[in-house]
Amino acid sequence: MAPEPLTALLSRLSRFKALAAERELANSVLGPLVRKLPFDQELALLLAKFGWHPVEGFTGTLDLAGLKGALQKYKYIKIGQLGSGSYGVVHKAINRETNELLAIKKVVHSVEHGLSDSTIREISTLRELRHDNIVRLKDIIATVNGNHVHLVLEFLDCDLRHYLDTYPVASDVGRIKSVVLQILRGIRHAHANSIMHRDLKPQNVLVGVESGQVKITDFGLARCFLPNEDRAYTERVVTLYYRSPELLLGAQYYTSAVDLWSVGCIMAEMVNFEPLFKSDTEIGLLFRIFEKLGTPTPEAWRELPGLAYFSEQFPRFPPRPLAELVPRLAGDAAGLDLLRRMLVYDPRQRITASQALEHPWFQGVVLPAQ
Numbered sequence: 373m374a375p376e377p378l379t380a381l382l383s384r385l386s387r388f389k390a391l392a393a394e395r396e397l398a399n400s401v402l403g404p405l406v407r408k409l410p411f412d413q414e415l416a417l418l419l420a421k422f423g424w425h426p427v428e429g430f431t432g433t434l435d436l437a438g439l440k441g442a443l444q445k446y447k448y449i450k451i452g453q454l455g456s457g458s459y460g461v462v463h464k465a466i467n468r469e470t471n472e473l474l475a476i477k478k479v480v481h482s483v484e485h486g487l488s489d490s491t492i493r494e495i496s497t498l499r500e501l502r503h504d505n506i507v508r509l510k511d512i513i514a515t516v517n518g519n520h521v522h523l524v525l526e527f528l529d530c531d532l533r534h535y536l537d538t539y540p541v542a543s544d545v546g547r548i549k550s551v552v553l554q555i556l557r558g559i560r561h562a563h564a565n566s567i568m569h570r571d572l573k574p575q576n577v578l579v580g581v582e583s584g585q586v587k588i589t590d591f592g593l594a595r596c597f598l599p600n601e602d603r604a605y606t607e608r609v610v611t612l613y614y615r616s617p618e619l620l621l622g623a624q625y626y627t628s629a630v631d632l633w634s635v636g637c638i639m640a641e642m643v644n645f646e647p648l649f650k651s652d653t654e655i656g657l658l659f660r661i662f663e664k665l666g667t668p669t670p671e672a673w674r675e676l677p678g679l680a681y682f683s684e685q686f687p688r689f690p691p692r693p694l695a696e697l698v699p700r701l702a703g704d705a706a707g708l709d710l711l712r713r714m715l716v717y718d719p720r721q722r723i724t725a726s727q728a729l730e731h732p733w734f735q736g737v738v739l740p741a742q
């Protein structure tokens with residue numbers, strides 16, 4: 373199938389290595405593609421800014437990067453706001469040529485440093501990370517000299533936070549299994565590609581209400597853009613509830629096991645209709661965890677005494693039976709077993725995504741069609 377005219381022009385523009393093209397070159401290579409575009413007033417104005425004349429074609433040296441950015445913006449029509457995230461706004465949009473629904477996330481990065489090599493590498497990896505349970509990154513719109521990029525993502529109806537708060541069916545145990553299973557599939561795929569999420573929570577899990585599809589979003593970007601300190605300007609409190617004990621205790625080296633802790637918290641929350649551990653401060657959250665699971669000991673977690681924020685003075689709580697913490701699972705031995713394995717203090721002993729996917733709790737769960 374031949375690409376749509378705008379897509380064809382954009383893809384040709386991307387293959388130029390230079391930032392600008394001489395008039396003659398621009399006209400011979402791009403002219404025929406421009407003439408195939410379905411002109412409307414907006415497009416005519418846009419192209420006029422880049423020296424396009426309906427008869428003569430490009431009338432001077434062409435700013436290739438500028439034109440590309442402008443055409444990418446023109447390609448997606450914003451039709452509403454989905455969320456206002458920590459880095460910027462997320463808009464609902466539609467692809468002008470295909471009518472496909474999309475979400476466009478504006479991401480700000482620091483002006484002095486621009487996008488680091490590792491950021492660019494991570495974004496490229498995300499583009500390659502194709503999986504049914506990970507939101508697809510379809511396009512990246514970078515502004516020249518700007519301090520932000522736009523990530524163009526596939527669209528889903530809502531996030532899991534909204535889903536849990538709005539749809540009674542979400543509390544059905546069969547539905548909970550399907551959601552947790554799909555999150556684990558997405559996480560396993562990411563971990564297999566050396567990407568961890570680090571900020572898995574209901575707001576970062578998207579749900580198709582009719583289809584029952586679940587896809588993880590806000591992926592791998594936690595490290596890419598502004599560090600947490602710089603994010604304070606948005607005045608949004610970062611949700612801590614799903615953060616693993618090793619991160620709360622200031623571990624410098626952490627592993628993909630941080631994500632499995634978060635999955636455990638999400639699973640318990642779906643069962644209980646409320647977050648399992650809740651506090652607005654890191655130390656407060658640690659103590660909420662200790663009260664329920666018992667204060668960890670160096671015998672059970674060898675690295676514990678070496679962690680930056682560990683203290684011998686921590687109050688010592690005994691562990692409570694898990695069935696008491698998630699009463700709706702009290703009669704479900706497999707469910708309790710899986711949850712217990714995800715909420716293990718020592719990251720080395722915590723269950724991995726691959727292991728969790730083999731767990732008997734998921735026996736007989738049918739995944740939604742893609």
Ligand SMILES: Nc1ncnc2c1ncn2[C@@H]1O[C@H](COP(=O)(O)OP(=O)(O)O)[C@@H](O)[C@H]1O
Pocket residue numbers: 454455456457458459460462474475477507525526527528529530531575576578589590
């Ligand atoms: N692809 C999408 N489809 C539907 N809603 C989305 C999509 N991406 C993000 N959202 C909504 O916007 C919110 C913020 O997006 P997110 O990528 O998590 O940004 P932030 O980094 O600011 O947390 C999400 O919690 C969700 O409600």
Ligand SMILES: [Mg+2]
Pocket residue numbers: 457575576590
């Ligand atoms: Mg988010």
